[in-house]
Amino acid sequence: MLKIILYCLFALYFKKINTKKITTKPHHSKYSYNIPLFWKIADKNEISSSKPKRFIFNEYPISIYRDSKDKVKAVSDICIHRGTSLSRGKIINDCIQCPYHGWEYKDGLVENIPGLPKTNKCAFGVPQFEVKEINDDIYLRPSYDINSKEGVYYNHTIYIPPEADDDDFVRITGTRHIRRQNNLITENVLDMMHISYVHSFGNTLSPVPFKIDYEDMSNISGKTTFHYTSGPTSMSRLIGGSKFVVVENEFHLPDTTVTRVKANDIVKTIVTHCYPIGKNESILHYDLYRNFMKTPIFDYLFEYQMKLTLDEDVDILNYIYDDYVKGFMSNKFDITQVKYREKMKQLLHL
Secondary structure, eight states: OHHHHHHHHHHHHHHHHHTOOOEESSOGGGTTTSOSSOEEEEEGGGOOSSSOEEEEETTEEEEEEEOTTSOEEEEESBOTTTOOBGGGSEEETTEEEOTTTOOEEETTEEEEOTTOTTOOTTSEEOOEEEEEEETTEEEEEEEEETTTTEEOOOOOOOOOOGGGGOTTOEEEEEEEEESSOHHHHHHHHTOOTTHHHHOTTSOSSSOSOSEEEEEEEETTEEEEEEEEEOOTTSHHHHTSOOSEEEEEEEEETTTEEEEEEEETTEEEEEEEEEEEEETTEEEEEEEEEESSSOSGGGHHHHHHHHHHHHHHHHHHHTTSOGGGTTOSOOOGGGHHHHHHHHHHHHHHTO
8 A cells, every 4th residue: 555655656756757848038928819720831951950031020030940850940039148149159969959058959948057057957948839741831830938848738630732642743932021001912912803904914804703602611711713804815725726715723821822724624723821920011922833944944934923923912002001901891703811810800709
């Protein structure tokens, strides 16, 4: 009986030690208000094991790097000693060394303080955020601290388009720094009716789809299918030989949009991700997949097309008034943006 009692006491003691709360700074109120899903933050080639790289997500600085096992790590960029940017330091033995006083952080927790060898290791530090590396991209959940277990998270599967695993498609990628709010940029991509009026490639002869269908895909995603008459000089008509074109326009919270244009057997799919740097500043990532004109020499044509498209989009977005970005009314052609707003609102109230 005594052995059983002693065993139980030791078990409780070690459980208490192992579940001792870790203190991190800044407080989780500085980041837990972010949408608790995974956001695309970078291309995998942007992150190295030689030096951390700083990203600003919704006005909060985050340092991202690779450890010696090539695993991506993301921690707060704010040193808890004097508030220095950790990303200006270097990586030593899987630790970020602060450039100001040499404090070393392993996975965000203080591992070493110069001159203070008796420091209680891994008991305090900075927040560490969950990251995933998928489809050659880096995704970040900026709302939950793995170290202190404080903040907000929501379990979901990161959406990867089927084209990514289809050998019949080739892919080009790009990034654009846009000085507008991220939701406005995302909703613009979900807006099909602006194409014929804003873009030089738009079909001004038949700008209105003759049929639209919306469907819920999940509690954080939806899709609208638009049916158009193709323009006489469009790729759909000239290359696809199609009189009609089908456009599938999807959103997958928090920030993914998919625009899939189908003309007979040819398919062009544009996937975007847009995260906020601050109130009126964002980073837009895009991928363009295509199953035609696949020779690399044509990449330049599609890169130019994306640049022109984004230039035209930014030009109109710059003249939308900040206080009225949601407008005052919607019609049936705005269904995708309306559903995007509804599902985002529901997520915020979980």
